[in-house]
Amino acid sequence: MSTPQQSEGRTRTFARVLGPYLAFATIVALIRASQMPTLMSEFRANTVWAWVTGAFVLLAGLIVIALHPYWRGVPAMIVSILGVLTTLKGALLLAIPQTYLSAGDSMLDGGGWWKAVFAVMAVVGLYLTYVGWAPTRTPSTTQAESSAPDLSAAA
Numbered sequence: 001m002s003t004p005q006q007s008e009g010r011t012r013t014f015a016r017v018l019g020p021y022l023a024f025a026t027i028v029a030l031i032r033a034s035q036m037p038t039l040m041s042e043f044r045a046n047t048v049w050a051w052v053t054g055a056f057v058l059l060a061g062l063i064v065i066a067l068h069p070y071w072r073g074v075p076a077m078i079v080s081i082l083g084v085l086t087t088l089k090g091a092l093l094l095a096i097p098q099t100y101l102s103a104g105d106s107m108l109d110g111g112g113w114w115k116a117v118f119a120v121m122a123v124v125g126l127y128l129t130y131v132g133w134a135p136t137r138t139p140s141t142t143q144a145e146s147s148a149p150d151l152s153a154a155a
Contacts, residue, residue, distance in 0.1 A: 007070040012132050014068050014079045019128030022082070026122040030115060036108055040101065050097035058090025075131040078124060 064083030
């Protein structure tokens with residue numbers, strides 16, 4: 001049985017991992033944008049890359065789906081959607097790698113819109129990083145406690 005505390009804790013844990021990864025990977029891809037076509041062609045040159053990458057990406061996505069079945073709240077939805085998309089990406093890399101990579105080539109050839117998508121993904125990563133690592137407010141900190149001084153030691 002899941003409690004809201006379990007859900008929030010699990011979401012924060014995944015956000016601590018997925019947020020920095022997503023932010024870092026997309027920012028580096030934007031910085032290295034001129035090298036992306038070369039990276040794609042070298043990745044496509046050896047079919048073992050798609051197989052190995054697809055296997056690990058599929059596993060990572062399935063782990064997120066299995067360990068994070070929560071959809072309540074924006075951070076939880078983002079983590080769950082990332083799990084589903086990661087699973088889909090891994091499955092496509094394993095099942096139809098050339099079609100998937102052709103779509104990636106088309107995206108790179110399509111102009112700068114992929115950079116805008118990556119910039120949005122970097123912002124999502126930064127948001128998840130904040131959600132995962134920012135201090136949480138404890139339920140015991142209420143308005144009454146914060147406005148009334150603690151005089152128990154004064155007596």
